[in-house]
Amino acid sequence: MSTVALEQVSRWFGNVVAVNDVTMHIGPGVTGLLGPNGAGKSTLINMMAGFLAPSAGSVTLDGRPLYRDQEIYREVGLVPEREEMYDAVTGWQFVLANAKLHKLPDPAAAARRAIGTVDMAAAQDRDIRTYSKGMKQRIKMATAIVHDPAVLLLDEPFNGMDPRQRLHLMDLLHDLGDQGRTILFSSHILEEVEQIAGRIEVMVSGRHAASGDFRRIRRLMTQRPHQYTIRSSDDRALASAVIAEQSASGVELVTDKLGSSTVHVQATDFSAFVHALPQLASRHGIRLLEVRPADESLESVFSYLVAR
Amino acid sequence: MNATVAALTSRSLLGRKRTLVLLLLPAALLGLCTLARVLAGLDPDIEQALNGPLAANLLTAFGIAILMPLLGLIAGTGAIGPEIDEGSIVYLLAKPLNRYSIAITKLVVAIGVVVLFGALPITVAGVVLTGELGTVTLGYGVGALAAGCAYSAVFLALAVVTRNAVVIGLIYALIWESLVGGVVPGAQTLSIQQWSMAVVQELLGDTAQRLSVEAAVGFGTGLALLTLVTVTAAAYAGNRLQTLPLHDNS
Numbered sequence: 001m002s003t004v005a006l007e008q009v010s011r012w013f014g015n016v017v018a019v020n021d022v023t024m025h026i027g028p029g030v031t032g033l034l035g036p037n038g039a040g041k042s043t044l045i046n047m048m049a050g051f052l053a054p055s056a057g058s059v060t061l062d063g064r065p066l067y068r069d070q071e072i073y074r075e076v077g078l079v080p081e082r083e084e085m086y087d088a089v090t091g092w093q094f095v096l097a098n099a100k101l102h103k104l105p106d107p108a109a110a111a112r113r114a115i116g117t118v119d120m121a122a123a124q125d126r127d128i129r130t131y132s133k134g135m136k137q138r139i140k141m142a143t144a145i146v147h148d149p150a151v152l153l154l155d156e157p158f159n160g161m162d163p164r165q166r167l168h169l170m171d172l173l174h175d176l177g178d179q180g181r182t183i184l185f186s187s188h189i190l191e192e193v194e195q196i197a198g199r200i201e202v203m204v205s206g207r208h209a210a211s212g213d214f215r216r217i218r219r220l221m222t223q224r225p226h227q228y229t230i231r232s233s234d235d236r237a238l239a240s241a242v243i244a245e246q247s248a249s250g251v252e253l254v255t256d257k258l259g260s261s262t263v264h265v266q267a268t269d270f271s272a273f274v275h276a277l278p279q280l281a282s283r284h285g286i287r288l289l290e291v292r293p294a295d296e297s298l299e300s301v302f303s304y305l306v307a308r
Numbered sequence: 309m310n311a312t313v314a315a316l317t318s319r320s321l322l323g324r325k326r327t328l329v330l331l332l333l334p335a336a337l338l339g340l341c342t343l344a345r346v347l348a349g350l351d352p353d354i355e356q357a358l359n360g361p362l363a364a365n366l367l368t369a370f371g372i373a374i375l376m377p378l379l380g381l382i383a384g385t386g387a388i389g390p391e392i393d394e395g396s397i398v399y400l401l402a403k404p405l406n407r408y409s410i411a412i413t414k415l416v417v418a419i420g421v422v423v424l425f426g427a428l429p430i431t432v433a434g435v436v437l438t439g440e441l442g443t444v445t446l447g448y449g450v451g452a453l454a455a456g457c458a459y460s461a462v463f464l465a466l467a468v469v470t471r472n473a474v475v476i477g478l479i480y481a482l483i484w485e486s487l488v489g490g491v492v493p494g495a496q497t498l499s500i501q502q503w504s505m506a507v508v509q510e511l512l513g514d515t516a517q518r519l520s521v522e523a524a525v526g527f528g529t530g531l532a533l534l535t536l537v538t539v540t541a542a543a544y545a546g547n548r549l550q551t552l553p554l555h556d557n558s
Contacts, residue, residue, distance in 0.1 A: 049402065052553070068550060070404050078402045084394035086316050088323035100312040101403040143399060 002062050002075060002150040002182045003027045004048050009057035011043050018043040020206040021057075026184050030177035032197030033186040034217070040206040041186040042081065045155050048184070049078045061151065074102070077144035081155035083136055087129035091120055091139045094128060098143040114142040119168065134165040141169070145176070152176060154185035158192055170196045194218065225249065226273070227294040228265045233287040235261040241280045247272035264294070313400060313413040321386050321421060330421065333378060334429030337370050341433040363437040364512075364519035367448045371430040372508070373501055376452055377481035379426040380459020383418040385474050387460075388545075389467035392552070401552065408546035415464055415542050422456035443515055451508035458500045458534045461541035468548045489524075496524035500537070506530025 004026040011019040019040040026048075033041050046052040047059045050066040050073075059066050066072055086094055095115055099107035115124050118138040123131070128139065137157065144152060154173075158166055173196055177183045187193050193200055194214035202210040202217060210220055232238045235253060242265055243251045250266035267273035281288050322330075344366060348355040354362075388411075391397040400410055430452040434445030459481075467473040488495045489502070496502045505523035507530055509516045516522070523530060 051398075051401070053551075070406070073402050073404045076402070078398070080395065080398050082395040082398075084396045085399065086320055086396055088319050089316070097312050097316055098399060098403075101310070101400065101405060103404070 001028050001180055004066075004151060004182060004184070005058075005060050005063075006044070006048075006054075007058045007060075009044075009047065009054045009059055011040075011047060011052065011055045017206055019047070019054075022203075022206075022208045023057075024201050024208060024211065026182055026201075028177070028180050028182050029198045030173050030183045030185070030196050032193030032200045032214075033184055033203065034188070034190060034193045034200050035186075035203035035209075036188050038205075039188075039203040041188075041203055042155055044203065045078075045153050045184070045186060049076065049153055074147065075150045077147065077149035077152045079137075079140050079144045079152070079154040079157055081159070083133065083140075083160075085128050085136065085140065085143075087127065090125050090127055091115070091131070091135075091142075092124040094139065095124075095142045095146055099146045102147040104147060110146050110148075111142075114146040115139075117145060117172065118142045133160040134162060137161060137165070137169070141172070149181070151182045152184070154183070156187060157185050158187060158189070166192075190217070190221070226267045226270045228267065228273075229290075229292045229294050230263045230265060230277075230288065231261075231290040232263065232281065233289065234284075235263050237284055238281065238286050239263050241284050241286070242277075245273065245276050245280065247276055309416060310405060310409055310413050313405070313410055314417050316400075317387050317414050317417045318420070320390065321383065321417065326382060326386060330379065330382060330425045333375055334425050337375055337433055338429055338436065340370060341366060341436045345436050358437060360518070361520045363434075364444060364448075364521050366437060367430065367434060367444075368505065368508075368521070371426075371433060371448060371452060372455055372504055373486060375430065376422065376426050376455040376504070377459050377477075377485065377501070379422045380418075380456055381463050381474065381477040381481060383421040383425075384415075384460040384463030385467040385477060387414040387418040387421075387464055387467075389471075389473055392468065393471060397552070401549070407549040408543070411464070411468075411546035411549055412542055415461055415545070418460040418464055419457055422460055423453060426456050427452040443512055444519070447508045447511035450511055451504045454507045454531075454534050455500055455504035458503070458538050458541075461538040461545075462500070465541035465545040465548075468545045468552070493524065499524070500534070503530035503534045507534070 006022055006024050009019060009022045010017065022044065033044065035041050043052065047054055048066065050069060053067045061072055061075065064072065089097070092111065092115065096107055096111040099110040104110045115121050118141045120135065120138050120142060123135060128136065131139065137160070141157070157169060161169065173183055173185065177198070194217070198213060200212065200214055200217045201208065210217060230238065239251045239253045242248050242263065247267055247269040248265055249268045252264040253261060254264060255261040277291065278288065344354070344358060348358045388397070427449055431445055431449035434448050435441055438444050463473060463477045466477055470476065484495065485499045485501045489499050502524040505521070506525050506527050509521050509523045510527035512519065512521055525533070
């Protein structure tokens with residue numbers, strides 16, 4: 001049972017702050033590190049893998065600082081994001097080489113076990129350069145678990161996988177987590193994370209935006225204020241009707257230079273508002289021409305969590 | 309030394325198209341020397357020249373001055389540069405391995421390659437030119453070995469420091485050592501080529517003067533500088549591997 005602890009960790013590169021005052025504890029089980037691209041996920045994983053020193057704060061594994069300590073790799077496995085490996089060798093030779101680099105007592109047995117776990121025995125004697133993206137991902141996974149590590153860090157492991165491979169890896173991470181290992185993987189897709197991660201840490205723009213189980217994160221995301229842009233047959237009447245609704249907290253009637261108007265609505269309760277809007281329109285005899293949610297990108301969803 | 313690191317390194321060093329270039333260079337040297345030998349058989353003037361300074365000049369100009377720096381550049385940078393560029397070095401670094409042992413293993417593999425494709429062919433070329441495994445042949449063989457060690461170590465360290473190691477290495481070998489060194493005498497004292505020639509000159513002994521082999525530095529200085537540069541470069545490469553910033557895609 002191992003815990004990776006980050007205490008008030010910041011990391012900057014020149015003027016750019018990649019990670020800003022992050023405190024989190026990653027314990028046994030599967031943890032998802034969720035955030036849009038550029039949120040600092042890879043920087044965080046690099047620090048947890050001991051390749052990068054925090055500019056401030058501390059990153060430790062069971063109390064031991066991780067940076068520049070080669071001995072930690074006996075307990076830590078890393079699946080890097082980049083695909084390149086030593087591709088002039090076969091999958092078997094590469095996993096075996098990794099087992100030998102770990103100085104395991106029986107490297108061949110360890111390699112066989114790891115390749116079996118990722119289900120690559122059938123293709124193990126082919127050169128890595130002939131592998132598909134998903135197969136390379138599995139061999140990368142095998143090299144990371146060959147020494148039976150207590151901590152496994154995976155940087156965007158689902159990238160480029162087809163749905164079947166994705167399910168297979170999800171099952172595998174699940175099993176490894178159930179065995180009491182500390183598993184952390186990064187992703188920018190909520191659906192991916194919530195299927196396997198017992199716990200989710202959300203990063204946005206270098207900051208730790210939220211943390212909890214997926215139900216909590218889901219709720220935070222769907223219950224945030226939603227904004228809509230609406231065009232209708234009578235915008236002014238619609239605006240006055242909307243503000244009378246409990247689920248709306250703000251209305252703005254915007255008229256552009258040509259005289260055509262739109263209604264901007266801030267809804268506090270997403271599902272209640274979506275139900276109420278058509279009813280109130282028909283009650284007032286207003287025809288809805290267009291209802292458009294404003295700014296639904298992942299970044300803006302996450303930004304809300306940070307601003308909270 | 310780590311056998312697994314050595315195996316992976318030599319696999320990727322010899323497993324690419326670069327092997328062809330590695331073979332081409334010594335083949336060209338041997339072809340040239342064989343041609344000189346054949347011509348010497350036809351023309352007594354050439355034979356006389358070959359028994360004089362010509363043999364030494366060929367080995368210096370094509371062996372020590374061209375073959376060794378180019379091979380050192382290919383082997384030294386190739387032993388680690390592509391892995392750093394591609395990011396696959398992470399598989400070595402995420403292991404409980406001493407960083408100095410990684411650097412030294414890679415250096416040993418690179419030196420093995422320059423011996424195989426450089427120092428050995430130069431020795432064979434010496435036999436072809438002089439007709440014997442004598443003082444000249446052995447002098448150049450050992451000189452080439454010394455040059456190969458220093459070039460490999462310097463270019464290996466360069467590849468750890470910068471992604472432009474090949475370009476910088478070429479500029480050093482071709483422009484600094486050959487061009488500037490040929491015109492500005494002072495530049496010659498800071499040249500692996502001249503340090504290696506000091507070793508050759510020492511081994512040739514009295515023959516050196518007859519063959520007009522003369523290095524810009526003395527033997528003691530040359531040997532000390534070669535050792536210093538090789539050891540420092542290897543240590544520096546190992547040290548840099550401790551804190552190698554891994555390329556970040558995001």
